[in-house]
Amino acid sequence: MSHLDYLKPVGVAPPPEPYNHVIRAGKTVFIAGQVAFDETGDLVGPGDPARQAEQCWTNIQACLRAAGADLRDVAKVVCFLADIRHVPFEIAVRRRLFADGRWPVYTMVQVAKLGREDLLFEIDVTAVVPWGGPR
Numbered sequence: 001m002s003h004l005d006y007l008k009p010v011g012v013a014p015p016p017e018p019y020n021h022v023i024r025a026g027k028t029v030f031i032a033g034q035v036a037f038d039e040t041g042d043l044v045g046p047g048d049p050a051r052q053a054e055q056c057w058t059n060i061q062a063c064l065r066a067a068g069a070d071l072r073d074v075a076k077v078v079c080f081l082a083d084i085r086h087v088p089f090e091i092a093v094r095r096r097l098f099a100d101g102r103w104p105v106y107t108m109v110q111v112a113k114l115g116r117e118d119l120l121f122e123i124d125v126t127a128v129v130p131w132g133g134p135r
Helices: 049-066 084-097
Strands: 005-007 022-025 028-034 074-081 105-110 121-128
Touching (some): 049 121, 084 121
């Protein structure tokens, strides 16, 4: 038996390449960078940074649920952006999702490309679940 749990989140399109969206290793949950694809793999909000940021976080929450975790367990976020001017849109989503003062560690990086010209964000998350296991 592996010490890694390879999980398949409900509501997130299967990866188009050889990787997993979410792996739980003991108490630690690793979530691959999530982009604004819906459960069928179609892009949500072409050209709309608010809708794309929202979809990224919708996918992240589905991945967390698959691991028995939720947003309270998120320790670190890495956000890759195609355009640094879109930062306020992602911040607005995070402000709504996390309790005031309970912010995860956060890194933001503008990149040249995100794999497709129409992708505006890719958000990578690491979470730690409580000793008692899934909530």
